[in-house]
Every structure is written in C-alpha cells, then in structure tokens.
Amino acid sequence: MGNIIVIIFGAIFINNFVLSRFLGLCPYFGVSKKVETSIGMGMAVTFVMTMASLVTWLLEWFVLVPNNLQYLRTIVFILVIAALVQFVEIVMRKVAPALYEALGIFLPLITTNCAVLGVAILNIQIGYNLFEALVFAVAAAAGFTLALVILAGIRERLELAFISRHFRGVALSLIIAGILSIAFMGFQGMM
Amino acid sequence: MSVMKDLSRGIIRDNAVFRLVLGLCPTLAVTGTAENGLGMGLSATAVLVCSNLVVAALRNVIPNKIRIPCFIVIIATFVTMVDMLLNAFLPALHAQLGIFVPLIVVNCVILGRAEAFASRNPVLNSAADGIGIGLGFTLALTTLGAVRELLSKGTIFHANILGSGYQPFQVFGFPPGAFIALGLMLALFNMLSRKFRLE
Amino acid sequence: MKEIARLGLILMLICAVAAGSLSYVNGITSAIIADREEKEKIAQMQKLFPDVATLEDKTVDGMTATIGLDGAGKMVGLLAEARTEGYAGTIRFTLAVDGSGKIVGVNILSQSETPGLGDKIKEPAFLSQFVGKTGKDPITAGQDIDILAGATVSTRAMASGVKKALAEILVRFMGAEAPKQPTFNPSALKDGKYTGTADGFKSDIKVEVTIVGGKITEIKVLEHNDTANFFKMAEEEVIPRIINKQSVEVDAASGATGSSKGIMQAVLNALAK
Numbered sequence: 139m140g141n142i143i144v145i146i147f148g149a150i151f152i153n154n155f156v157l158s159r160f161l162g163l164c165p166y167f168g169v170s171k172k173v174e175t176s177i178g179m180g181m182a183v184t185f186v187m188t189m190a191s192l193v194t195w196l197l198e199w200f201v202l203v204p205n206n207l208q209y210l211r212t213i214v215f216i217l218v219i220a221a222l223v224q225f226v227e228i229v230m231r232k233v234a235p236a237l238y239e240a241l242g243i244f245l246p247l248i249t250t251n252c253a254v255l256g257v258a259i260l261n262i263q264i265g266y267n268l269f270e271a272l273v274f275a276v277a278a279a280a281g282f283t284l285a286l287v288i289l290a291g292i293r294e295r296l297e298l299a300f301i302s303r304h305f306r307g308v309a310l311s312l313i314i315a316g317i318l319s320i321a322f323m324g325f326q327g328m329m
Numbered sequence: 330m331s332v333m334k335d336l337s338r339g340i341i342r343d344n345a346v347f348r349l350v351l352g353l354c355p356t357l358a359v360t361g362t363a364e365n366g367l368g369m370g371l372s373a374t375a376v377l378v379c380s381n382l383v384v385a386a387l388r389n390v391i392p393n394k395i396r397i398p399c400f401i402v403i404i405a406t407f408v409t410m411v412d413m414l415l416n417a418f419l420p421a422l423h424a425q426l427g428i429f430v431p432l433i434v435v436n437c438v439i440l441g442r443a444e445a446f447a448s449r450n451p452v453l454n455s456a457a458d459g460i461g462i463g464l465g466f467t468l469a470l471t472t473l474g475a476v477r478e479l480l481s482k483g484t485i486f487h488a489n490i491l492g493s494g495y496q497p498f499q500v501f502g503f504p505p506g507a508f509i510a511l512g513l514m515l516a517l518f519n520m521l522s523r524k525f526r527l528e
Numbered sequence: 529m530k531e532i533a534r535l536g537l538i539l540m541l542i543c544a545v546a547a548g549s550l551s552y553v554n555g556i557t558s559a560i561i562a563d564r565e566e567k568e569k570i571a572q573m574q575k576l577f578p579d580v581a582t583l584e585d586k587t588v589d590g591m592t593a594t595i596g597l598d599g600a601g602k603m604v605g606l607l608a609e610a611r612t613e614g615y616a617g618t619i620r621f622t623l624a625v626d627g628s629g630k631i632v633g634v635n636i637l638s639q640s641e642t643p644g645l646g647d648k649i650k651e652p653a654f655l656s657q658f659v660g661k662t663g664k665d666p667i668t669a670g671q672d673i674d675i676l677a678g679a680t681v682s683t684r685a686m687a688s689g690v691k692k693a694l695a696e697i698l699v700r701f702m703g704a705e706a707p708k709q710p711t712f713n714p715s716a717l718k719d720g721k722y723t724g725t726a727d728g729f730k731s732d733i734k735v736e737v738t739i740v741g742g743k744i745t746e747i748k749v750l751e752h753n754d755t756a757n758f759f760k761m762a763e764e765e766v767i768p769r770i771i772n773k774q775s776v777e778v779d780a781a782s783g784a785t786g787s788s789k790g791i792m793q794a795v796l797n798a799l800a801k
Contacts, residue, residue, distance in 0.1 A: 158504045160358035164437055167353065209413065209554040210547060212431045213405035220401055252354045252435040259428055304519040305512075308350045312512030319505035391542075395535050399542050406546040410553050417557040420564060 142273055145266075149277035151325040155253050156285040157318055162253030166286060167311050176290035178237050180283025184276065186226055187254050190219050191275035194258040195268055215258050223248045253282055288318060332457045335450075339461030345438045346469035346511075347518040352438040355429045356470055357507040363486050366474025368422045369429065370467025372411050377439050377466075378459035379407045384447040385455035391448075400443040401434070408433045438466060477501045477510050569594070576624045576632050577605035588700040595701065603627050608697055609637065612689025615681040616640045619649070623693050629702055634658045634690060646682035654683075658690055663698050667691040680730045688727060712799035714774055715742035724798025728754045729786030735794040744771050747795060754787045762787035770795060 155161045162183070169179045194215045202208050226248075231238045248254060257278050261271040292314055301310060345351050355373065360366040383403050384391075391399045412430045415423040423430065433439065442462055447455040475485045481502035483491035500506045566583070573580045573596045580596035587593075593608035605626040612619050620637040636650040648654055657673050669675050669687040676683050717739045725734045731753030738746040747767045752759055762784040769778035776796045780788035 160354050160504065160507070161432075163353035163357065164351070167350070209409060209550060209558075212409050212412070212434055213402060213543075213546060213550070216401055216405050216434050217398065220398060252432045255435050256428060256432060259431055263428065302516075304516045304523075309512045309515035309519065312508045312515060316505045316508030316512060319503075319508055320500070323503065323505065390538075392535055392538060395539050398539060402539075402542050402546050406550060409550055413553055413557040413561075417560040417564070420561075 142270070145270060145274050146277040149274055150281040150284065151322060154281045154285055154319075154322050155256070155278045156282055157315065157322045159256070161256040162251050162282055165248070165251055166282075166289065166315070167308050170286055170289040170293055170311065173287060173290045173294060176286045177283070180279070180286055182226065182230070183248060183251065183253065183282055184279035186219070186222055186248050187257050187275045187279045188272060189222050190215075190254050190258050191261055191271050192268075193218050193222070195261055195266075195271045198262050211259070211262070212255075215255055219254050219258070253278070285315075285318065285322075289314060332453055335454045336457040336461040339458060339463070340465040340468065343462070344465040344469060344518075345462055346466060346473075347515060348522070349438075350515070351441060352436045352466060353511075354432065355436060356473065357504075357511060359426055359429050360470055360474040360477055360507060361481075361502055362478045363471055363475040365422070365425050366470035366472075367467065368419070369426055370463070370470040372415065372426070372430065373433050373436060373439065374460070374463025374467055376404065376407045376411055376433050377442060377463045378456060380404045380439060380443055381447040381455040381459035382452060383407075384443045385450060385452045388448050396448060397440075397444070400440060400448075404439055404443065405434050438462065473507075473511060473514060476514070477506060480510070481506065570596075573605070573607065576607065577626060579604045586701065591696060591700055593697065593701055603702075605632060606697065606701055608693070608701075610689060610693035610696075612685045612692070614639060614641050614649075614685040615646050615679070616642060619682075619685060619689065621686075621689070621693075623690060623697065625694065625697050625702075627702075629662050629694075629698055631658050631661045631690070631694060641679065641682045645676070646679040648676050648679060649682050649686050654686075661690075661694070663694060667694070684727070684730060712796065714739060714744055714799065717742065717799065722798040723750065724794045724796070725751075726790050726793035726797050728752055728790030729758070729784075730754055733787070733790040733794045735791065735798060737795055737798045739799075744774055744795075747771065747791075749791070752787075752790075754790070758784040759787045762791055766791050 149155070153159055156163065156166050165179060165183070170176050197214060197218065198208075198211065202211060202214065227238075257275050261274060264274075266274055289311065293311065296310070305313075339345070343349060346353070346356050352373070355369050359369045380400070380403050384400060387399075387403075408431060411433070412423075415426070415430060442458060446458045450458070479485050479490060480498040481500070482497055483489060483495035498506075501510055570580060570583055573583060573594065577596050579598040581599045582597050582601075584595045584597060585592060586595055591608060591610075593606045595606045596604050598604045605624060607622055607624045609620065609622050611621070617640040619639040619641070622633075622635045622637060624632040624634075626632050634655045636655070639647060639650060641647045641649060654674075654676060658667070661667050661672070666672055667687055667690055669680070669684040673683065673687045719740050720738075722737045722739065723734060724737070725732050727733075732751070733749065733754070734751040736748045736750055737744060738748075747770060749763060754762075762781045765781035766778060766788045770776055770792065776792040778792065780792075
C-alpha cells in the first residue's frame with residue numbers, strides 16, 4: 139500500500155510529467171490559454187492515458203513478450219494509442235459537442251502527445267504490475283492536469299498585463315513553467 | 330534551385346524549435362549538455378530524412394483516408410531502427426537519451442513534415458526538406474545544450490571554457506533551467522528576427 | 529465495403545513491410561548488443577580477476593554465481609550475491625572470491641542501516657578488511673574485523689554474513705566438503721559441567737551446562753552482553769524448553785530471536801565436542 143502512495147505522490151509532484159520529465163509539452167503550451175479548456179484537455183488526457191496504459195500493458199505481457207517481439211513495442215503502442223484517440227474523438231463529438239468544439243485541433247494531437255506514449259513505455263521499463271501501471275497513469279495524468287491548470291490560471295491574468303513583445307506567447311510561458319518547475323522541485327525533499 | 334531552397338529554409342527561417350515551437354519535449358529533456366543535444370538532433374534528423382523519403386516515394390500509393398496511420402507506422406519503423414542502432418553502436422548516448430529515443434515517434438516535427446511537405450512533394454525535395462529541418466532542429470538542440478552546459482558546468486562539449494574559478498549556475502542543469510533557458514533564447518530569437526525582418 | 533477492405537489491405541501491407549524490416553535490423557543489432565553486454569560484464573570481472581576470458585552463470589542450491597574462466601577454461605574467480613540480516617533490515621552484498629577460495633572484494637548492493645553509524649559498513653575502509661580472508665580465517669567481529677563504533681549489530685551481521693556466504697560458495701562452487709553439523713547425545717556424556725560460547729545478538733554468550741545421569745539438568749549463563757530485557761526473555765523461555773526436550777532444536781522466544789539462537793548454539797557448542 140505504501141508503494142502505491144509513493145507512486146501517486148511521485149507522479150503528481152516529484153516527477154511531474156510536464157515540469158520534471160518534460161513529457162506532453164506541446165499541449166501544455168498549446169492549450170493553456172484558458173482554465174476551462176485546460177480542464178477539458180486534462181480530462182481527455184487522463185482518459186486516454188489510463189486506457190492506453192491498460193491496453194499496452196496487456197499487449198506487452200500477453201502478446202509481445204511471449205513471442206519475443208519486444209522490438210515492435212514502439213510501433214504497436216503508437217498504433218494502439220492512435221486508434222484509442224480516434225475512438226475518444228468519435229465518442230466526445232456525440233456526447234459532449236461543446237467540449238469537442240473547445241478542444242478542437244488538440245484532440246487528434248493527443249496521439250502525438252508524448253505523455254501518453256511515455257506513460258505506456260515507462261510502465262514497462264519500470265516494471266509495474268497492472269494495478270500499479272493504472273495508478274501510475276491516473277496519477278501522471280493528474281499531475282499533467284494540475285500543471286496545465288496552474289499555467290492556464292497564470293496566463294489568464296497575464297492577458298491584462300503589459301509584456302515586452304519579444305516575450306509574448308510561448309517565450310514567457312516557458313519562463314513561467316521554469317518557475318513552476320522550481321516550485322515543484324521543492325517536493326523532492328519530501329521523499 | 331528549389332531543392333536548395335527547400336534545404337536551406339528549415340535551418341533558420343522555419344527553424345522547428347525557435348520559429349515554429351515544435352518538438353519541445355526532446356528539446357528540453359535531453360539538452361543538459363551540448364553532446365546530448367547533438368546526439369538527439371542527429372537521431373531525429375536521420376528519422377526525419379528517412380521518413381520524408383519513404384512518405385514522398387509512396388505519396389501516390391497511400392490512400393488519403395489512412396495516410397496518418399501509414400505515416401505513423403513508417404516513422405515508428407525508422408525510430409525503432411535508430412533505437413536499435415544506437416543501442417548497438419553508441420550505448421553511452423543511448424543510455425543518456427533514454428526514453429526520448431522511442432519518443433521521437435511522437436515528435437510533432439516529424440509527423441508535421443510528413444503531412445505538410447513530404448506527402449505533396451517529389452522525393453528529392455522531400456529529402457532536402459528533411460535535411461534542412463533536421464539540421465535546424467539539431468542546431469537548436471546543440472545551441473540550447475551548449476548554453477545550459479556552459480552555465481551549469483562551465484564547459485561546452487566537455488571542454489572547459491570558463492576556467493576553474495567559475496561558480497556553476499546549477500539550476501540550468503535541472504528541469505527549471507531548461508524551461509528558462511529556452512524561454513530566454515526564444516525571446517532573443519524573436520528580437521533578432523524582428524531586427525533582420527525574417528517575417 | 530470493398531473500399532474498407534482495400535484500405536485495410538494497404539495498411540496491413542505497410543505494417544508487414546515495417547515489421548519485416550525491423551526484425552531484420554533486430555537480427556543484426558541484437559547480436560551486437562548481447563555481445564557488448566557480455567563484454568561489459570567480462571570487463572567488470574576483469575577488474576577483479578585480470579585473467580578472466582569467458583563467463584558462465586551457474587546456480588547451485590538457489591545460489592547464483594557468475595564464474596570467470598581463463599583461456600584454458602580454469603576457474604579464476606567468481607562473483608556471487610548474498611544477504612544477511614542487519615540491524616534495520618536485509619543487507620544485500622556481492623562477494624568476489626578467487627580460484628583459491630580467497631575473498632577479493634565485498635560490495636554492498638543495498639542496506640538500510642542507521643545513517644551515520646551502521647551505514648558505515650558500505651565504506652571501503654570497512655569492506656577492505658574482508659579482502660584476503662579465506663575459509664580458515666575466523667571472519668568474526670572483534671577478532672579480525674574491527675567493530676564500527678556505535679554499530680556493533682551491523683558489523684556482526686556483515687561479518688557473519690560474509691563468513692556464511694564464503695562457506696556456502698566454497699561448498700557449492702569450489703568443491704569443498706560441507707562441514708558436518710555438530711550433534712550431541714546427552715546420554716552418552718559423562719556427568720559434569722560443560723561450557724560453550726556462541727554468537728548472540730550483539731555479543732558472545734557463554735553458558736555452563738550440567739549433565740547428571742545422561743540428562744541436561746541445568747543451564748547457566750556465565751557471560752553475555754546482549755540487551756538485558758530481551759536476553760532475559762530469551763533466557764526464561766529457551767532454557768526450560770531445552771531441558772524439557774533434551775535437545776537444542778526448540779522454538780526461539782519471539783522478539784528475542786538473536787539471543788535465543790545464541791543460547792541454543794552455545795549449549796550445542798558446549799556438548800558437541
């Protein structure tokens with residue numbers, strides 16, 4: 139049980155996917171203009187990451203390893219993730235059209251969100267069992283969402299501030315992310 | 330003539346990192362030293378050139394509806410090859426780059442070039458485009474790696490630059506330093522490109 | 529329908545070509561990678577044993593060792609992993625032994641001893657004391673292994689762990705004969721008092737055993753320096769059990785296993801002469 143708490147706390151705060159492992163940066167800077175859309179994006183990523191972890195973990199241990207095909211891991215995982223994203227897109231368009239409109243272009247981009255493929259590969263590399271892998275995926279996605287919502291909150295306020303035109307846009311977001319990352323480094327002392 | 334243009338365009342004018350702000354994950358993650366930045370840049374370039382070549386060659390064969398999955402399979406194949414070759418011949422670099430070698434698959438620069446350029450242009454131009462964008466990416470990664478290495482260790486490519494009396498700026502070796510260094514470099518690039526009217 | 533079949537076929541074709549070319553590259557590189565990993569392992573062994581040319585992994589009775597062979601196929605040394613119970617948990621270490629049964633190096637893999645005290649066991653100054661020891665040396669804390677200040681239990685655990693691991697390695701991989709388990713038969717012993725010593729939890733325990741008419745009638749502890757209240761528990765529970773059963777194969781007092789085992793071993797040592 140202690141192990142599970144370590145995984146959750148570690149994935150959200152200490153090795154935050156965005157701020158410490160550098161995974162999922164494209165959507166991080168792309169969809170962090172508004173808090174509302176960032177929460178939607180976080181939920182979509184959470185769902186895709188958990189599903190992807192489940193499917194890729196099963197594929198790895200019941201298909202690839204027994205057949206000695208681990209070298210096909212990258213190609214198989216990315217195809218599974220691409221198919222999953224398509225599925226989520228279709229469902230979301232039917233069920234929550236408003237959210238679908240808001241997330242727009244970024245939904246297909248989850249396919250190329252390295253956080254999703256990253257969590258699938260990390261699950262295998264660290265050697266988690268299925269339950270640990272699922273916990274890790276949910277916690278990692280929660281960490282991603284947390285970082286995304288914090289950045290979106292700051293950026294909403296910056297809309298009203300005067301900013302040197304050279305720094306407008308991603309340059310300033312990067313520096314804010316750097317400061318957030320320093321704050322998150324403080325959690326390292328807790329383990 | 331246009332082949333040369335396709336080649337040169339990606340290096341500065343359409344630089345993937347500084348101008349288009351794509352492919353950020355590896356850009357930030359593996360640029361603790363100039364050497365790692367160069368290694369990652371060249372690995373991604375190899376994948377980009379090969380995938381551009383194959384996508385351009387097959388552009389009339391691949392049906393439009395399933396082009397994205399096809400591109401992904403092609404890219405993933407080359408990424409896995411690069412992963413294996415690095416593990417076999419450059420094990421030290423392979424260990425340093427770690428999970429970011431398989432993650433070249435999801436580097437938006439590569440899929441972006443396959444979709445935006447290689448699927449509509451002849452083989453030669455696509456290869457030139459791949460080399461240009463790849464070199465631009467490598468240049469960005471190496472520069473960022475060099476800046477971070479210089480600030481955090483006082484060295485570039487392990488060669489001591491700032492002398493032994495230099496008090497290292499440790500934070501640039503850690504994740505926060507990566508964000509801040511790239512943010513500052515982007516601002517600098519914005520300023521320079523305005524000055525020289527690259528728009 | 530026909531369209532979907534056509535698309536599926538094309539996608540499958542591309543995947544097949546991809547998988548085929550990957551398995552080809554994998555065939556080439558996996559051999560090189562395996563070769564390199566083997567070379568790295570050999571290089572690591574060569575640091576310990578310069579004559580190593582090839583390696584062989586062998587498992588005997590649950591203990592796995594990497595055995596280094598020279599060009600002629602003769603064993604020049606081996607590296608094995610072992611464990612011992614320290615003050616605060618299991619200590620995992622590797623033991624490198626050369627072909628003549630001499631310890632070449634001890635390396636701690638993991639430990640959780642008290643920082644600043646017990647964790648000094650991982651320092652080279654402590655570990656180098658084991659180098660050059662053979663099965664004939666005592667390898668006992670306080671004799672040929674210096675006790676670390678404030679870390680008696682950790683030192684004793686390492687000393688007895690290395691001693692036991694070395695003995696096991698010599699028997700399993702180097703063809704040494706297994707030592708006979710000492711036994712005793714009280715009815716064959718003459719009446720009188722017998723003394724014996726053995727390792728307790730953190731000190732030596734010395735006992736005096738009285739035999740009357742072929743039976744153990746009394747066990748008296750002459751010396752010990754274990755923690756007093758734990759030792760008392762052990763003494764009060766274990767001694768009546770031994771006298772009752774006329775054997776040292778009895779249950780240990782829970783919570784005082786180290787002291788209990790020490791008493792049993794001391795009685796055994798006294799009588800099995």
